[in-house]
Amino acid sequence: MPSPLYADLSGYYDLMCDGIDYAAQCAQALRVLSVFGESGGHACLDLACGTGRHLALLHQAGMACSGLDYSAAMLAQAAQRCPEARLLCADFSGLQADTEYDLITCFLYSLHYSHPVSALRDTLARLYRALRPGGVLLFDCVDMRGIDGRDAVSEARCAEGELRFRSGWRYGGSGETLTLAVQIELQSARQPLQQWQEAHAMTALTFPQLALWLAAVGFEVEWLERDFEVLLPLRANRYNALCVARRPSTDIHSK
Known part of the structure; x- marks a missing residue:
């Protein structure tokens, strides 16, 4: 089900994400497609597309x-930002496409929203089927072994006043649930302080586990630094990564 906070604050979402370099992320996605992709097309799907800035x-x-x-x-x-895009209102389980896309992207750690592990593994299978042979899935992810409990804080000014956005990962040390704690405050001179808080259940994983799940579906996997300027292999003991998962161009299901 949609998050009430996510829907209620849709008008503020772009302000809260103002520090994100969407252009660099998209350039990296195209770079990954050119290096790792072999499907030969230009059809893409952006999962958890939000207000359509990547689109x-x-x-x-x-x-x-x-x-x-x-x-x-x-x-x-x-729809207003990119009227040319086809849009589907659904969670990941609503994806029913078959060999349709050359590139699938999922930024801002959103694939972790496929929860619990059984749902994530089903999502990975759906994404595999949605790619054409030689197509590429690109997403960023976090290894639960690197969760340190620190929050990221951003501030922005809107017509109503000052907006403060705080978010951070929480992991209890065991189990498959990773929590994203979100707190948003709107300070206005015309009305009392408004606050919104939510705890989002997300899937906790390690990169070795995720690699096994991707391979079980049929993906070929490459791990990269979560760097949107260049392609760099993931270094040891790094817990934020870009994952490139390619459907093999010689996939027997394509014949």
Whole structure:
């Protein structure tokens, strides 16, 4: 089900994400497709597409774009930002495509929202089927062994006042649930302080576990530093990564 906080604050979402370099992320996605992809096409799907900032940039780069998100409020903004994109209002389990995409992206750690592990493994199988042979899935992820409990804080000014956004990972040390703690405050001179808080259940994993799940589906996997400027192999003892999962071009299911 959609998060009430996520829907209620859709009008503030772009402000809260103002520090994210969407252009660099999209450029990296195209770089990954050119290096690892062998499907030969330009159809892409952005999972958890939000207000469509990735979609608009990928469309400008010549991609035929589709977006999936479970918030109708977010998709309404995505439709205005990138009217050329096909949009689907659903969670990951709503993806039913078959050999349709050359590139699938999922940024901002959103694949962890596929929870619990059984749901994530089903999602990976759906994504495999949605890619054309030689197509590439690109997503960022976090290894639960590197969770340190620190929060990221950003601030922005909107018409109503000052907006403060705090988020951070929480992991209890065992089990398959990783929590994303989110707190948002809106300070206005015209009304009392408004606060929103939620704890989002996400899937906890290690990179070796994830590699096994991807391989079980049929993916070929490459691990990269979570760097959106260059392609760098993931170094040892790093717990934030870009994962490149390719459906083999010689996949027997394509014949």
